[in-house]
Amino acid sequence: TTESRPKVEEMLADALSVAGSRWRQLNHPSGGSVDVPLLYSATRIGPDRIVAVGRDLRPMAELQQRLVEAQNSMERDYSRFRQVEMRYRLLFELSPDSLAIVEAGNLRIVDANPAARQRFETVGRKVVGRSFLDWFDEAGAESVQLLLSGVRAAGRGDNVRAHLADGGPDVLVSASLVRQDN
Numbered sequence: 001t002t003e004s005r006p007k008v009e010e011m012l013a014d015a016l017s018v019a020g021s022r023w024r025q026l027n028h029p030s031g032g033s034v035d036v037p038l039l040y041s042a043t044r045i046g047p048d049r050i051v052a053v054g055r056d057l058r059p060m061a062e063l064q065q066r067l068v069e070a071q072n073s074m075e076r077d078y079s080r081f082r083q084v085e086m087r088y089r090l091l092f093e094l095s096p097d098s099l100a101i102v103e104a105g106n107l108r109i110v111d112a113n114p115a116a117r118q119r120f121e122t123v124g125r126k127v128v129g130r131s132f133l134d135w136f137d138e139a140g141a142e143s144v145q146l147l148l149s150g151v152r153a154a155g156r157g158d159n160v161r162a163h164l165a166d167g168g169p170d171v172l173v174s175a176s177l178v179r180q181d182n
Helices: 002-016 058-094 114-120 138-154
Strands: 024-028 036-046 049-056 100-102 109-112 160-163 170-173
Touching: 002 024, 002 036, 002 049, 036 058, 109 114, 138 160, 138 170
Parallel strands: none
Antiparallel strands: 024 036, 036 049, 100 109, 160 170
C-alpha cells in the first residue's frame, strides 16, 4: 500500500547494512476494503540478494478487533449501570418513605435513606450496621422476621403491620429481594 512503501525502502536499506533489518508491519492491498497486514523482516543472503520473511497478522488483527469490540461493549454496559445506579440513588435519597437495604443473612442494615436516618438515628446510634429488627417492638420484630423469611424463600411476601420499638405508630412494612453477587 502507499503508506507501506517507505517502510519497504527502509527495510531493504537496513538489510543491505551490516546490522540487518528489524521487523516492520506492511500492508498489502487485497482488492477489498481491508488491506492484509503482514509483519516482515529482510536479510541479505548474497551481494545483491535479499530474502524477506513475512508473517500474516490477520488473526492477530481479528483478535484485536474483537478485544476493541468487547471493551466498547463493556463500556456501554458500565455506562448503563452507572445511569441505573444514579437513578436508584436519586429515588432512594428523595423518597419520603423510610427505606433500608438489609443484608438477608444477618438482617443488618447496609444502607438507609435520609427519611429512615432522620426517623431512627439517635445521638450516638447510627442506623447503618444495626439490626433491622431493632426498629420494632417484640411482636413487630416477629412479624417482620416472618416477612423477611418469606421473601428470602419465595422472592416476595405480603406486607405486614408492625409496631415501632420507640412507641411510634404501627407501620406497614414491605420487602423485596435484591440479589447482589449471587
